[in-house]
Amino acid sequence: MLNAPLAPTQALEEAAEWLMRLSEGDLSDSERAEWEHWKTSSPERDRAWARAQLLQSKLGGLPPSLAMSALDRPASAERRAALGKLALLLAVMPIGWGGWKLTETADYSTRVGEQRELVLADGSRITLNTDTAIDVRFDSQQRLVHLREGEVLVQTAHDASRPFLVSTRQGRMQALGTRFTVRELDMRTHLAVLEGAVKVSLADNSQTAPLIVSAGQRTDFSAQTFGALDTADGNVDAWTRGMLMADKMRLADFVAQMMRYRRGFVRCDPAIADLRVSGAFPISDSRRALGMLVQTYPVIVSGHLNGYWVTLSPA
Structure with missing residues (x-):
């Protein structure tokens, strides 16, 4: 289960649990091995633990009111409430404390919710989606764009x-006169080709x-293996037009997509996670997009911290 994709909210809750357990005293060798594996099992867990470390360094440990609850094991209502408060604290920590991303400055980047179009020296065009960072290296031998994230x-x-080459941690893609999208997600690169190959x-x-991926095809790959070669979604570039297109999409997957374009967190109640939704939703206005859900589907949206933390529950 550790390698399965997960929402950032779940990673923060898991980080809060580990922070609690560490505050209780020394871990056993097996617990420490489990903790070490957990930290590196996904990008979301890595980022969540970076926030936990930042909180420790700033406060010198857990806030006293939460530290007392950490001693109350096995789990009790008080301890569960303390874990929820700690996860929320990790979520809303000021970005100025060190930032969500611990990366060096890229040549070009976008913030959460921002998009940017670049015209490179050779006339090629690159559009950066939300929360994306790239480096550009052109010389006499090649034109290389390295996608750090996004x-x-x-x-x-x-x-x-x-x-013309695009590289990620998982591999290198050579454009054969083409138009295509590249996304790095869950330790895999996702490629969809719109024109050319x-x-x-x-x-x-x-x-x-x-592997040659032709127009109308998509695949994903790790650093060692290719995934299946499938038909590309015709709306894979809808984000360049400011839209998220859903066609019988699981509500949990819809929420994960919307979270890419807003600061804060949206949590989907497991009871409605498999609800199928369809429509065209604006990615620049998550409040409006969530309102559209409420008008069409049996969903209730409740917000906390001025909308920073949103929960979707069954109506």
Whole structure:
């Protein structure tokens, strides 16, 4: 279960639990091994623990009122309430304390909810989606864009003497006169080709031949293996038009998509996680998008901390 995709809210709750357990005293060898594995099992858990470390460094440990509840094991109502408060504290920590992302400054980046279009020196166009960072390295041999995190739409300009490459931690993609989207998510790279074709080489598996992904196709890959080659969603670039297109999408998946474009957190009650939703939703106005859900589906939206923390519950 540790390697399954999860929402940032769940990662924060898990980080709060580990912070509580660490405050109670020394972990056993097996518990410490479990903790070490947990920290590196997903990007969301890594970021959540970075926030936990930041809280420890700023406050010198848990706030006293929460530290007392940490001693109350096995789980009690008081301890569960303290865990909820701690997870919320991790969520709303001021960005100025160190930031959610612990990365060096990229050549180009966007904040949460922001998009940006670039015209590169060769005339190629790159559109950065929300919370994205790239580096650009052009020389006489190649044109290279490194996607540190996030998602981009690439439209390449012709240059017969220099290949156009997009790299991630999982591999390298060579554009073959094309337009395509690349997103890094859950330790995999997701590629969808809209025009032309893209040749993909894996980062840590030179034995596997490169994969050619043609227009109308999509795939995802880790550093060692390719996923299935499927038909690309025709709305994969809808974010460039300010829209999230849902076609019988699970509500939990819809919430995960909307969270990419807003600060704060949206939590979906498991009772309605599998509710299927459809429609065109504005990504720049999450309040309006959630209002559209309430008008159409049996969902109640409740907010806390001036809308920073939102919960979706069954009506």
